[in-house]
Amino acid sequence: MFDLDMQRTRVEIGKRLRRLRLENGLTQGDLAAALGHSSSTRINQIELGRLRLYAEELPRLCDRLDCSLSDIVGE
Secondary structure (H helix, E strand, O other), X not given: OHHHHHHHHHHHHHHHHHHHHHHOOOOHHHHHHHOOOOOOHXXXXXXXXXXXXXXXXXXXXXXXXXXXXXXXXXX
């Protein structure tokens, strides 16, 4: 049950991240660069719900996407 709940949470966060990224006219590469990654693969996998978003990445994402923490992780 826990794994299924975690997967659903990852998918929802990924959807929110993608929506916010597109609303800001950014590419996955733009967000990857904001996190210090040279490849967009990590952002792609987060948006697909395959990888989790690390807590230390959230402030940089919020800054780049001009949003609040709850806009990404939900209520």
